[in-house]
Amino acid sequence: MFDVTRYAIAAQSIIDAGRFLYGRGWSPATSSNYSARIDDEHIAVTVSGRHKGQLVAGDVMVVDLAGNAVQSNARSSAETRLHTVLYQAFPEVGAVLHTHSVKATVLSRLLPAGEPLKLQGYELQKAFAGIDTHESELLVPVFDNTQDIPSLARQAGEWFRQHPQQPGYLIRGHGLYTWGRTMSDCLRHVEAFEFLFECELETMRVRR
Ligand SMILES: CSC[C@@H](O)[C@@H](O)C(=O)COP(=O)(O)O
């Protein structure tokens, strides 16, 4: 079983994240899903289909790392497996956020298939945990959008086991997944990605 106090803290961090991300326009309507680690075996995750700007305690539930609901009859996010695969692969991950911003959606549709987006030379790369120079290369793979979530989870799990320092990925025409040690790290990563995506789109516009 899980510790109720730890669950309450995790759930509140998810509710607060929803208000922030919805407010920035990065999680419109019922899009997006969020999670926070409770312990080695459990995470708190959003219930499927809930409005992320209006989350309340009943919109967050507990699942184990196999994605099974724990002490709840609710249906967890349809993309729960995309969260659990990261907690399984990386014991230090404490929070995972999936967002649906306009910039992530548009940029992911413009990028060529088969190669990750390479971000290099941006000072803001240092907003990512463990990156201390703009010269480092931030690689953001773009996976095709599919309703086959177990397959997407496998692809993401394999890619990130080979690239453990990279902090996020795009799903084409869909959105961003990113993670961090804490919810605060994870929110900073979303914000940094959004800035970098805007820079990339602006660069494409100027070069046209
Ligand atoms: C509003 S459509 C978005 C969904 O298809 C999905 O991609 C999503 O982000 C939210 O799904 P959910 O099951 O509520 O976690």
Ligand SMILES: [Zn+2]
């Ligand atoms: Zn989504």
